[in-house]
Amino acid sequence: MKLEKTVADFFAGIGLVTMGLIKQGWQVKYALDYSDEKRQMYQNAFGVGHYHCKDIREISGTEVPKVTLAHASFPCTNISVAGSRSGLHSGESSTFWDFVRFLHEMGELREIGKPPLILIENVEGFLTSGRGEDLIVALKALNNLGYAVDIFIIDAAHFVPQSRVRLFIIGNLFSFSQTYDEIERIMSQQKGARPQKVKDFIASNPTIKWSLRNLPDLPQRTTNLADIVDESEEWWVKERTEYLFNQMFERHKSQIRLMMQNEYWSYGTVFRRMRMRSGIKQSTAELRTDGIAGCLRTPKGGSARQIIVRAGFGRFDARLINACESARLMGASEYLIPQNISLNNILFGFGDAVCVPVIEWIAANYLNPLFNELNSMIKASQRAA
Structure with missing residues (x-):
């Protein structure tokens, strides 16, 4: 038996995890999500035949083909610091347990078996949800299925001009539980992807079966906000821009005035x-000018739409970030955006996705080496038999 680079992508959305894995040689055999608009976008980009538009709570592991890797970006609604924080057992975030159920049901079928590798993505708030208990319970549930686990955090700002911090879990079925000394040695060598709060979590939970790997330093981003701007997009009319300006704090107005004095364009972003x-609680336009956009959100309300601004040559312009710019901020500039989907649904798809070069980096530096090691182990055991 030899493992193949095959994937089941749960909570697949518009397919940005699929895109990142494909770029590193993986083949997605099964994708699942419940949004028809996301399905249309996914199939427009990656073809038809393997995307299933269903609620994960309504299907079983018997419907999933045999794969080497299972990925899940389950909803963050109930564990995000921007959400209800009601926990992993409530609301949409409770679908994590359906992913666990899937893995168990696949393991019950000998002809399929559990995927030897799993990758889980969610917001950084997962680390502290329920005072850390939600993540502890989740990792122990994966341990109970046989997976030794690893966790790390990556900010997409290492790859693209967008601040987007996410927690990743990788599990595998082949590793032995590491000793305290092994864990300490690996953590002492780690910086970027395992900040101190991650190290502290690992160190304070020795009963979890850990399988940590050395990770290289995260790259330095080579682009900034100006590089993603779609110059063909029209800017707002003067009156609308002035209204936005008047919603700013005085310190942000002063910053805009300074930028306007330059003989070049400077760019920033704004969230309301x-x-x-x-002295009054009111809608306020908060300016960011460090060359990085704020985290793209799903546009459920007007305040969630991020605004891009430019100033220079005595002018100040503003408008909403468009679909093309959203794709670029997610490292998916080549994504085929369909013409028959509303802008709001397109922006929802990108705001609910995973940054492509982050997935590429994880695949290149973690999944692919681990995949090769597992195949070597299988080959060695076959020779011994």
């Missing part, structure tokens, strides 16, 4: 938030 301004 309810803030105390002039």
Whole structure:
């Protein structure tokens, strides 16, 4: 038996995890999500035949083909610091347990078996949800299925001009539980992807079956916000831009005025938030000018739409970030955006996705080496038999 680079992509969305894995030689045999608009976008980009538009709670592991890797980006609604924080056992985030159920049901079928590798993605808030208990319970559930686990955090800003911090879990069925000394040695060598809060979590949970791997330093980003701007998009009319300007704190207005004095364009982004301004809680335009966009969101309300601004040559312009720019911020500039899907649904798809070069980096530096090691182990055991 030899493992193949095959994947089942749960909560597949519009397919940005699929895109990242394909770029590193993986083949997605099964993709699942419940949104028809996401299905249309996915199939427009990656073809038909393997995407299933169903609620994960309504299907079983018997419907999933044999694969080497199972990926799940389950909803963050109930564990995000921006959400309800009601926990892993409530609301949409409870679908994590359906992913666990899938793995168990696949393991019950000898002709299929559990995937030897799993990859899980969610918001950084998973680390602290329920005072850390949600993540502990989740990791122990994976241990109970036979998976030794590893965790790390990556900010997409290492790859693209967008601040997007995410927690990743990788599990495998072949590793022995590491000793405390082995864990300490690996963590002492790690910096970027395992910040201190991750190291502290690992160190404070020795009963979890860990399988940590050395990770290289995260790359330094080579692009900034100006590189993703779609110059063909029209800017707002003067009155609308002035209205946005007047919603800013005075310090942000001063920053815009300085930028306007330059003989070149400077770019920034704005989110509208309810803030105390002039002694009144009101909609406030908060400016960011460090060359990085804020984290793309799903546009469920007007405040969730991120605004891009430019200033220079005595001018100040503003408008909403468009679909093309959203794709670029997710490292998916080549993504085929369909013409028959509403802009809101397109933006929802990108805001609910995983940054492509982050997945590429994980595949190149973790999944592919682990895959090769597992195949070598299988080959050695076959020779011994």
